[in-house]
Amino acid sequence: MNELVQLLVNGVSMGCIYGLVALGFILIFNATGVINFAQGEFVMLGAFLAVTTLMQWGIPTLPGLLLVAVGMGLAGWLFQRLAYQPIRDKPLLAIIICTAMVSAFLKSTALLVWGPYPMSLSSLLPDSLIVVRGVVLPLQNLAIIVLTGVLLLALYLFFFKTQPGLLMRATAQDFDTARLMGIRVGRMVGATWVLGALLGAAAGLLLAPMWNVSIDMGGSVALKAFAACIIGGFGSVPGAVVGGVLVGLVEILAASYLSSAYKDAVTFLIMIGFLIFVPRGLFGELVSEKA
Amino acid sequence: MRRVTSVTTCATAVLLLLGLLGLPRPVAAQGDLSIGATVPITSPYALSGRSYYNTLQMAEKDINAQGGIKGRKVKIVFEDTSNSNTTAVNAFKKVMDTVKSPFVFLNSYTVQNLAVEPEVARAKVPVMYAGGGVAVAERGDAWMFRIRPNDEVAAKGAAQFVAKSLKLKRVGLMGVEGDFGQGGMKVAAEALKQLGVEAVGQEVYRAADKDMSAQLLSLKNKGAEAIVVFTYVAEPPIIFRQRRQLNLGIPLIGSSGSCLPAATNVMTAQDMEGTYCFTDSLLVGNPDPKVHAWAERYQKEFNFPPDVYGVAYYDGMFILKQAIEKAGLEPQAIRNAIAATKDYKGIGATFSFDQRGEGVHQVVVVKPKPGTKNYELIETVRSAQ
Numbered sequence: 001m002n003e004l005v006q007l008l009v010n011g012v013s014m015g016c017i018y019g020l021v022a023l024g025f026i027l028i029f030n031a032t033g034v035i036n037f038a039q040g041e042f043v044m045l046g047a048f049l050a051v052t053t054l055m056q057w058g059i060p061t062l063p064g065l066l067l068v069a070v071g072m073g074l075a076g077w078l079f080q081r082l083a084y085q086p087i088r089d090k091p092l093l094a095i096i097i098c099t100a101m102v103s104a105f106l107k108s109t110a111l112l113v114w115g116p117y118p119m120s121l122s123s124l125l126p127d128s129l130i131v132v133r134g135v136v137l138p139l140q141n142l143a144i145i146v147l148t149g150v151l152l153l154a155l156y157l158f159f160f161k162t163q164p165g166l167l168m169r170a171t172a173q174d175f176d177t178a179r180l181m182g183i184r185v186g187r188m189v190g191a192t193w194v195l196g197a198l199l200g201a202a203a204g205l206l207l208a209p210m211w212n213v214s215i216d217m218g219g220s221v222a223l224k225a226f227a228a229c230i231i232g233g234f235g236s237v238p239g240a241v242v243g244g245v246l247v248g249l250v251e252i253l254a255a256s257y258l259s260s261a262y263k264d265a266v267t268f269l270i271m272i273g274f275l276i277f278v279p280r281g282l283f284g285e286l287v288s289e290k291a
Numbered sequence: 292m293r294r295v296t297s298v299t300t301c302a303t304a305v306l307l308l309l310g311l312l313g314l315p316r317p318v319a320a321q322g323d324l325s326i327g328a329t330v331p332i333t334s335p336y337a338l339s340g341r342s343y344y345n346t347l348q349m350a351e352k353d354i355n356a357q358g359g360i361k362g363r364k365v366k367i368v369f370e371d372t373s374n375s376n377t378t379a380v381n382a383f384k385k386v387m388d389t390v391k392s393p394f395v396f397l398n399s400y401t402v403q404n405l406a407v408e409p410e411v412a413r414a415k416v417p418v419m420y421a422g423g424g425v426a427v428a429e430r431g432d433a434w435m436f437r438i439r440p441n442d443e444v445a446a447k448g449a450a451q452f453v454a455k456s457l458k459l460k461r462v463g464l465m466g467v468e469g470d471f472g473q474g475g476m477k478v479a480a481e482a483l484k485q486l487g488v489e490a491v492g493q494e495v496y497r498a499a500d501k502d503m504s505a506q507l508l509s510l511k512n513k514g515a516e517a518i519v520v521f522t523y524v525a526e527p528p529i530i531f532r533q534r535r536q537l538n539l540g541i542p543l544i545g546s547s548g549s550c551l552p553a554a555t556n557v558m559t560a561q562d563m564e565g566t567y568c569f570t571d572s573l574l575v576g577n578p579d580p581k582v583h584a585w586a587e588r589y590q591k592e593f594n595f596p597p598d599v600y601g602v603a604y605y606d607g608m609f610i611l612k613q614a615i616e617k618a619g620l621e622p623q624a625i626r627n628a629i630a631a632t633k634d635y636k637g638i639g640a641t642f643s644f645d646q647r648g649e650g651v652h653q654v655v656v657v658k659p660k661p662g663t664k665n666y667e668l669i670e671t672v673r674s675a676q
Binding site: 003006007010014108111115116117118119120122127129136138207210211212214215216219220221251252255256260261263264 | 333334335337338340341468494495496497499500501502504505506508509512524525528529532536537538552553554556557559595
């Protein structure tokens with residue numbers, strides 16, 4: 001029983017990270033229709049920036065994280081300015097391929113800047129163990145779950161209780177009507193990419209203390225997050241998070257009770273199952289409803 | 292607005308390109324002896340590649356400081372193999388076409404060694420490689436020489452250590468998905484069985500996995516008194532930390548990836564407590580003053596500790612030097628001279644090449660001194676020849 005609780009906490013905390021990355025996917029997709037294949041690299045970039053500001057330059061935590069947020073915001077803004085805006089009228093496939101190229105570019109650049117050796121970002125989250133009702137749990141995992149909850153609450157308040165959030169939702173819902181209503185849609189799209197980059201970076205910061213920072217850290221997380229989007233319903237914000245947590249749980253339970261070698265196969269089989277039988281996912285709207 | 296965008300785009304692109312080009316290595320002069328080396332300089336494979344990219348340059352400098360080979364200055368010509376087999380094969384071909392080197396260093400990735408082997412046979416030049424897969428030697432290509440203990444030697448060495456020195460009866464095995472991890476577990480399980488030790492389970496994980504708690508707990512529940520893990524470099528920090536967090540309470544014996552500085556650099560002494568590592572040799576912390584001095588020199592020049600991959604290529608370069616000085620520059624003669632090398636005591640290992648081109652026939656077991664991240668030598672395990 002104790003072991004099951006340990007596994008569940010592990011699964012949910014990993015799922016929260018998948019959920020955050022999936023959320024980044026969904027926000028960008030909702031606003032622009034683009035599936036951002038460089039989302040995983042936002043995760044990696046955020047973590048590397050934190051290594052530089054906190055570990056290499058020795059800046060104290062709060063200002064250091066602020067610097068990372070500014071840096072990632074800038075990265076997100078530059079991305080859409082250089083790799084999306086100039087080709088936004090071109091076929092969607094071209095834009096998606098462009099994001100894949102940016103992903104390769106970011107990975108190679110990171111190799112040149114930070115080198116091939118994995119780096120540690122241990123100071124960000126507590127490293128100790130706590131005992132809750134007789135079960136030994138890493139404090140890090142609980143911190144991830146709590147911090148993700150706080151982030152989601154902040155996002156909810158931003159989107160539903162602030163003017164800029166309202167404008168961004170309007171732009172995502174119907175681009176042309178929003179433009180007709182006088183909303184500066186170009187800026188809203190830019191802001192969405194910034195938010196997507198920040199969410200990726202947040203996932204990277206939560207991931208890094210436990211799993212270290214390396215060039216390829218973003219790739220597998222992004223793939224699982226993509227599966228989470230499909231399971232949760234592509235385009236649905238709560239779906240992204242719920243999908244993420246589900247993927248995290250399925251992963252760890254499959255590894256424990258079925259076979260550790262096939263755990264990814266189980267996850268992606270479930271994703272394929274959803275695509276075939278429940279294509280709109282758990283929370284997704286039917287396409288006809290949206291139109 | 293569009294014009295600003297395109298100017299910004301162009302400016303950014305140009306600036307980035309300039310930054311990325313960096314400074315190229317100087318071109319070989321007339322009369323220099325050019326030796327080819329196909330090394331992963333880019334992509335995640337650079338994790339190991341960086342190490343021998345550095346030590347080959349170190350060896351080049353040292354040899355030239357001593358007067359070169361037969362009076363000629365040595366120039367190592369690097370080609371990037373990246374993490375693609377096609378790129379690796381093309382890198383080898385490019386080296387043969389442009390440099391016409393009488394010898395080439397291949398890299399430490401078995402998949403790429405296997406992919407390049409047919410080209411080596413076609414080019415008829417001797418090569419040294421550091422991939423661990425037995426499959427490479429099984430090709431029977433007389434031009435290929437391995438400068439590290441192969442995965443079977445390592446796996447059997449670990450099994451022997453666990454059975455004879457730790458005297459355990461039930462051991463868990465864990466390995467990264469693929470030939471190295473799963474193959475290693477199979478060899479270890481067989482070797483353990485012959486020594487009267489039960490392998491209670493063989494758990495697999497994917498190289499990109501970030502959570503191995505399920506596998507660790509599963510082996511513990513099956514009664515493992517220790518766990519032998521076959522890993523690459525990114526996973527040991529996670530596995531070691533999770534073992535401590537899960538309060539597993541049993542020792543972990545990791546393959547050489549787990550004591551590479553690239554891995555220990557991101558571990559804590561706490562996580563490393565109660566673990567062992569089976570690897571080629573001990574570099575940092577070796578009591579031999581020659582080894583210690585070499586390790587210090589590397590650390591000073593490259594700002595990072597050396598590892599067993601790096602030292603293998605450094606030693607390989609000097610073995611090559613000896614072979615050329617003995618037999619001249621004709622590839623077949625160099626090949627025969629390398630094959631005849633016996634009991635060459637390098638900085639890292641001692642080399643004796645056998646019929647299949649295998650050069651190293653032992654592993655060492657190391658353990659971190661309690662409370663520190665510094666390794667000390669526990670035992671040398673020689674494979675039966």
